[in-house]
Amino acid sequence: MSELENKNIQEQILDLQIEVRHLSNELRLTKEEYEDSARKYFDVFYNLDQKVKERTAALERANQELTKEIFERKRAEQEKSRLESQIRQTQKLESIGTLAGGIAHDFNNMLVAIIGFSEMARDGLPVESLAREDLDQVLVAAKRARDLIKHILTFSRQDVQELKPFQLHLVVKEAMKMMRAAIPSTIEIRSNIDSTAVIMGDPTQIHQVLINLCTNATHAMEEKGGELEVGIHAVNLGAEDLINEKEMEPGSYVMLTVRDTGYGMDKGHMRRIFDPYFTTKEFGKGSGMGLAVVHGIVKSHGGMIVVDSEPGKGAVFKVFFPQIRQEDIIERGGADILPIGTESILFVDDELAGITIGKRTLEFLGYKVTARTSSVEALEAFRAQPDKFDLVITDQTMPNMTGLELAREILEIRPEMPILLCTGYSSLLSEEKFRASGIRGFAMKPLVRQELAEKVRAVLDGSGN
Amino acid sequence: MIAWNKIKDERGMTIDENAGPVNQDEGGDDKLSLLLKRVDSSEIASIKGVVGGVVRIINDPNSNIKDLKDLILIDPPLSAKVLRVANSAYYASPREISEIDQAVVWIGLDSLQEIILTQKISEVFNNDVVKEGFSREHLWKHSLAVALLAKMIYRREFGEKGNNAYAAGLVHDIGVIVEDQLTPEDFLNVLRTAKKNNKQLAFVEKELLGYDHADIGRELALYWNFPKELAASIGYHHDHYLGESKYSQMAKTLYLADYLAFEQGYGIGIKMPLRKIVFENYCDDLKLMPNALAAIVKKMNDEFSKIEDKGVFET
Numbered sequence: 001m002s003e004l005e006n007k008n009i010q011e012q013i014l015d016l017q018i019e020v021r022h023l024s025n026e027l028r029l030t031k032e033e034y035e036d037s038a039r040k041y042f043d044v045f046y047n048l049d050q051k052v053k054e055r056t057a058a059l060e061r062a063n064q065e066l067t068k069e070i071f072e073r074k075r076a077e078q079e080k081s082r083l084e085s086q087i088r089q090t091q092k093l094e095s096i097g098t099l100a101g102g103i104a105h106d107f108n109n110m111l112v113a114i115i116g117f118s119e120m121a122r123d124g125l126p127v128e129s130l131a132r133e134d135l136d137q138v139l140v141a142a143k144r145a146r147d148l149i150k151h152i153l154t155f156s157r158q159d160v161q162e163l164k165p166f167q168l169h170l171v172v173k174e175a176m177k178m179m180r181a182a183i184p185s186t187i188e189i190r191s192n193i194d195s196t197a198v199i200m201g202d203p204t205q206i207h208q209v210l211i212n213l214c215t216n217a218t219h220a221m222e223e224k225g226g227e228l229e230v231g232i233h234a235v236n237l238g239a240e241d242l243i244n245e246k247e248m249e250p251g252s253y254v255m256l257t258v259r260d261t262g263y264g265m266d267k268g269h270m271r272r273i274f275d276p277y278f279t280t281k282e283f284g285k286g287s288g289m290g291l292a293v294v295h296g297i298v299k300s301h302g303g304m305i306v307v308d309s310e311p312g313k314g315a316v317f318k319v320f321f322p323q324i325r326q327e328d329i330i331e332r333g334g335a336d337i338l339p340i341g342t343e344s345i346l347f348v349d350d351e352l353a354g355i356t357i358g359k360r361t362l363e364f365l366g367y368k369v370t371a372r373t374s375s376v377e378a379l380e381a382f383r384a385q386p387d388k389f390d391l392v393i394t395d396q397t398m399p400n401m402t403g404l405e406l407a408r409e410i411l412e413i414r415p416e417m418p419i420l421l422c423t424g425y426s427s428l429l430s431e432e433k434f435r436a437s438g439i440r441g442f443a444m445k446p447l448v449r450q451e452l453a454e455k456v457r458a459v460l461d462g463s464g465n
Numbered sequence: 466m467i468a469w470n471k472i473k474d475e476r477g478m479t480i481d482e483n484a485g486p487v488n489q490d491e492g493g494d495d496k497l498s499l500l501l502k503r504v505d506s507s508e509i510a511s512i513k514g515v516v517g518g519v520v521r522i523i524n525d526p527n528s529n530i531k532d533l534k535d536l537i538l539i540d541p542p543l544s545a546k547v548l549r550v551a552n553s554a555y556y557a558s559p560r561e562i563s564e565i566d567q568a569v570v571w572i573g574l575d576s577l578q579e580i581i582l583t584q585k586i587s588e589v590f591n592n593d594v595v596k597e598g599f600s601r602e603h604l605w606k607h608s609l610a611v612a613l614l615a616k617m618i619y620r621r622e623f624g625e626k627g628n629n630a631y632a633a634g635l636v637h638d639i640g641v642i643v644e645d646q647l648t649p650e651d652f653l654n655v656l657r658t659a660k661k662n663n664k665q666l667a668f669v670e671k672e673l674l675g676y677d678h679a680d681i682g683r684e685l686a687l688y689w690n691f692p693k694e695l696a697a698s699i700g701y702h703h704d705h706y707l708g709e710s711k712y713s714q715m716a717k718t719l720y721l722a723d724y725l726a727f728e729q730g731y732g733i734g735i736k737m738p739l740r741k742i743v744f745e746n747y748c749d750d751l752k753l754m755p756n757a758l759a760a761i762v763k764k765m766n767d768e769f770s771k772i773e774d775k776g777v778f779e780t
Contacts, residue, residue: 011756018757022621022764029620030573037574044530044566 104149105397109351111149112446114142116357119449120364146446147204163200163301165324168254169193169232171203175210176230183218186225195234197254199321201301209297212290213258213317220262220315231257234323245304252323253303259316264309273307294319338450339457343390344368348378348406349422350398354445358393358452365453375401379409386413391460395445396423404437411438420459422447497676501684503647508589509639513689515540515585516636519578520691523628530574534565537581546584551577555771579631583609586635589642595734597656601645603734608635610731613768614722617761622753623714633698633719639685640678640699641666641733648674660735667703679703705743717747725762731769 122135176191183189199206210230217228235255242248265273274295298305302322309315345367349355352373359371370389372378375398382389392410396403407419420441421434434442441459443451504510518536522528537544544565551568552558558571568577590605612634616627644652651674659669667677683700687693697708698716702723706716724744727737748758 014754014756015760018754018760022757022760025621025624028624029626033573033575033626037569040528040530040574041566041569047529047531 107149108146108445109354111142111146112351112357113353115139115146115446115448116353116361118142120357120360123364143448144204146448150204150444163202165198165200166203167196168199168206168256168321169196171206172210172230172232172256175207175214178211179214179218179228183214183228184222184225187218187221188225188227190227190229192229192231192233192257195232195254197232197234197252197323199254199301200324201321205297206301209294209319210256210258212294213319216290217258217260217262217315220260220264224262226261226314227259229257229259231255231259233257235320237320242304248302248304248322253320254323256319256321257316258319259314261314264311264313264315266311270307270309274305338365338453340366340453341457341460342366342368343460344388345370345456346378346382346389346392347371348373348375348392348394348398348403350374350395354395361449361452362393362456364449365456367456374398375403375406379406382410383413386417389417391418391420391456393420393422393456396421404434404439407437407439418459418462420455494676496674497680497684500643500647500681501688504643504685505688507646509643509646512585512589515543516582516632517689517691519581519585520629520632520695523578523632524692530566530569533569533574533577533581537565540585543581543584547577547580550580550584575626575628578628582632582635583612586639589639589646596645596653597660597735599645599656599734601642603732604638604641607726607731607733608638609772610726610729610765610769611635611637611719611722613765613772614725614761615718617764618718618722618751618753618758621761621764622751622757629692629695630715630718630722633695633715634722636686636695637682637699637702637719637723638678638733640681643681643685644670644678656735659737663736663738665703665737665740666733677703714751717751720744721747721751721753721758725758725765729762729766 118135118138122132122139125132125135172191172193176189180189214228214230220226221228233255235253237248237250237253239250242250273291295305298319298321303320305317305319307315307317345362347355347358347362347369348371349358350373355371355373359369362369370381372381375394378392378394379401382392392407394403394406398406401409403421403423407421410417410419415438418441419439420443421439422443422445440462441455443455447455515536519533522532522536525532537547547565548562548568550556551562551572556572556576560571562568562571565577572580586608587605590601590608593601612631615630615634619625619627619630641652644655655666655669655673658664658673659666662669667679670677679700679702683696686696686699693709694712694715697706697712698719701708701716702719706713706720708716721744724739726732727739747753748755
């Protein structure tokens with residue numbers, strides 16, 4: 001091998017060594033660079049992942065807010081539909097009220113005849129006669145019916161009730177008499193009355209409370225029989241007894257208890273029994289309104305009702321009414337004395353029965369009566385001799401011209417003319433409106449003789465009613 | 466700038482009479498700072514954002530892909546060019562690259578940075594007018610050659626990453642562009658004088674203007690907040706390195722790359738004298754064997770022929 005060749009080979013080796021060094025450096029750097037690139041690339045992905053997480057969290061928050069919003073909207077919709085059904089219910093009750101009012105009006109007119117003719121028939125009979133006693137019973141029932149109608153009207157029109165002082169035990173005893181006839185003999189009735197306290201209220205409503213409670217008790221014992229106990233006790237309620245009754249004040253109360261030994265009820269039922277339309281009875285047997293009505297009546301009397309029961313151990317309803325002191329009672333003296341007079345009265349009613357009874361009752365009381373069955377005729381009679389009459393008694397509901405319209409016409413002729421307006425049922429007219437029209441007196445039909453005598457006298461004497 | 470002059474004045478040494486006069490034309494500094502201010506409002510400044518950004522990313526180990534993406538996505542023509550180059554035959558990507566993210570995966574972050582720098586810097590070499598043989602196209606090819614050589618010396622010989630060296634190579638003659646663009650009459654004068662006297666451009670510039678294009682490049686690099694290493698190497702690419710020793714490797718490498726580029730025919734359009742003494746000294750300093758440099762030059766020539774595929778001349 002020549003020196004030149006040798007040198008060439010050495011050069012070549014050197015070049016190869018250089019190339020190896022160069023390429024290994026390139027390889028290492030390229031590898032590093034790609035690793036770095038890959039790491040940074042995945043860093044971006046990691047950051048993306050992080051961003052996705054953040055974004056997801058933000059979306060979840062938004063979603064939660066949306067869900068909440070939807071939930072609230074749903075609740076608002078539920079509330080809306082609940083209110084709508086409440087409105088429908090109210091409208092239904094209103095129409096029932098209107099219907100009941102209309103029926104009451106017609107029924108009142110019949111009661112006018114029943115009461116009026118019964119009273120007159122009774123008065124024509126000897127004091128000791130059996131027929132007179134029978135007619136007395138008819139009158140008691142008819143007056144109860146009249147009260148019931150008034151009660152229907154009170155409920156259907158949410159009228160202000162007539163509260164008066166009365167002894168609770170008297171109403172209870174009367175109701176018990178009624179219940180005894182209706183309750184099967186498997187149920188023993190006991191009364192445990194040790195208070196004759198006076199309360200302020202509407203006896204008819206209290207009567208209804210008792211009937212409702214006793215009916216429920218009877219239903220609870222219908223299958224197995226049992227014991228129904230009605231009690232009246234005077235109690236003192238302290239502040240701790242009235243924690244849930246903010247409108248009631250501590251003091252003396254009369255407690256009416258209705259206890260049965262029936263199947264009782266659990267706490268779940270107890271919570272709901274005063275809700276309207278809640279009933280444990282099979283379909284058709286109860287409306288679910290009984291206890292709601294009871295609750296309403298008791299509340300309107302400033303009282304409260306509590307129930308204590310366990311399944312299988314019967315139930316006891318305790319109704320508390322505020323007891324009023326004896327000195328609060330205004331004595332209604334002379335109720336049996338009929339106020340009489342000799343004045344001339346123009347009497348208007350489109351019902352023939354009403355006219356007959358009214359005329360005969362007023363004549364019985366000593367008055368001179370001119371009767372008309374139409375408001376138009378009555379106005380003619382008045383216009384012919386305005387000074388002949390001292391009082392006009394007119395029915396409100398009449399064809400062609402209502403009592404109020406007639407009264408206005410009459411007052412045009414004689415502004416000071418005393419007028420007594422009788423109304424069975426009217427949702428349009430209020431007493432205030434009558435008074436504003438210049439009408440002196442106002443009476444609810446049907447009028448019994450005592451009331452009619454008192455009202456007529458009061459209007460004639462200018463004291464109103 | 467003043468500090469740099471001070472160092473130069475203190476050392477005051479020259480090895481070659483062609484290395485340029487020690488005594489500077491008075492007022493050169495003032496003229497230079499005026500020139501820099503004009504650069505800032507010229508179109509040359511348009512590359513500042515992207516180039517400065519990429520250089521910063523190269524030198525920031527905590528930088529990420531998003532930084533690079535954000536940088537070029539605000540420059541749609543650049544993004545398009547980068548993707549075009551990434552999809553060129555040179556990189557032989559296995560599939561169409563339509564996103565910068567994909568480019569990172571297929572060609573690597575370093576190559577991507579290289580493409581961005583190349584494409585952006587090439588913009589200031591546009592609008593060519595040939596003067597005395599000089600052309601911006603010649604200068605651009607020269608710059609690319611220097612960039613490739615500097616990078617390869619770093620990678621193949623030093624076993625270090627070559628991104629900064631590549632960047633330095635691309636911008637090392639930006640001072641020439643500044644002169645051509647902003648003081649064309651002075652520049653034409655310089656070109657004529659250099660050609661007539663067969664002198665180095667920098668030597669003539671110093672004589673006539675008081676500063677040379679390396680001074681302009683260095684000051685611009687500092688002004689644009691490029692790394693000091695970059696500014697120092699640009700500033701000394703025609704002189705003996707006199708700056709901080711920690712930057713000497715880059716400065717000397719750039720000098721060698723510049724020398725080799727001229728030697729290989731990647732000049733600027735007019736013949737320049739080469740100073741072999743400095744070259745050999747630097748080769749010794751950096752322990753670079755002639756065979757090794759020869760291998761690198763060969764590799765560079767290969768690359769350069771392939772570079773057409775990258776579309777770097779399609780500016």
